Amino acid sequence: MGLIILRCVFILVAAGLGVSFLQLGVVQQDSTALAWGVFFGLILLALGVIVADVSVRRKRLDTITAVYFGMLVGLFMTYILGLAMVPLLNDALRIPVQSVLGLVVCYTCISLLMQTRNDFRFLIPYVEFAREVKGLKPCILDTSVVIDGRIADVVETQVFDGQLIMPKFVIGELQAVADSPDRLRRGRGRRGLDILNRLRNNEDIELVIHDHDLPEYAGLSVDLKLVALAKHLQGKLITNDYNLNKVARLQGVIVINLNDLANALKPVFLPGEQIEVRVVKAGEEQGQGVAYLEDGTMVVIEGGRDKINQIVSVAVTSVLQTSAGRMVFGKVENQR
8 A cells, every 4th residue: 555655646746747847947838749748758757667666576664664764865866866967967957857867766765665675684894783673573484384284274373473484495495396297296395385375365464575685595505594594583483394493493593393383282181081082993902993083193092993983982091292293092981
């Protein structure tokens, strides 16, 4: 909405400049065709600048800051260019040319700043100033967590209130996987792109595509780039990759592992509790049956081998937590 208002004001100001030029006598009053040509020429110029701006996509920043800095930079550049053009213009053309130049330069600077985001660093030789993040920290998405697909369901529960950052190099990796000649990898890559589009189309989720390359990215792998970006943005890294998890934690980056999150949300059973499950297959040991809870937790049932395809009441005897997940052991109490 802010950009639409800016573009409308830009066109109106261009039309106003055309009228001002006529009043200043830049165009002979008796030349009606030339006067209308100047008027509509300025409007076409404004439309051309807007079309060129729209063709360059995905540039964002806070609107008010963009207006302030864009106007300051635009006016400064207009002043410098005006001084350079003084010897080339006569007194009658100097003001109109500087006005048009200022209009175009100011609009371009404001528009670029309004559409640019996540560029937090201002570099001076040997000195670097970085933004200090306060409040909610952004969450950077890893390739593995996007391909996994559960992130879309988790985010839709509004557990994460901050921004979701999708680095451009991760999108490139997803595209490479989607274009793989291997059918399985190609399917995983396409699912990751579908999940990314699902997040992007959700109006309740603020997904930002981060396409700014940091100097320290050169020569780094995707995993190390993710760690560097998380440190740069002072954010959290969401991943399912075990090795990336360890590397990020060693460098002081907060990591959210969806597998750990899923295990933490599984129900806790105490010995003696009863649960009702459907036995689906025989177990490895004699007389054992196997069932699964709704979250995928395996239940090993003593005396459940002859209860396959039946709903039974199971008394929990113990719970085993492994790296692959949680297993519940129990014995048959009664049949329903």
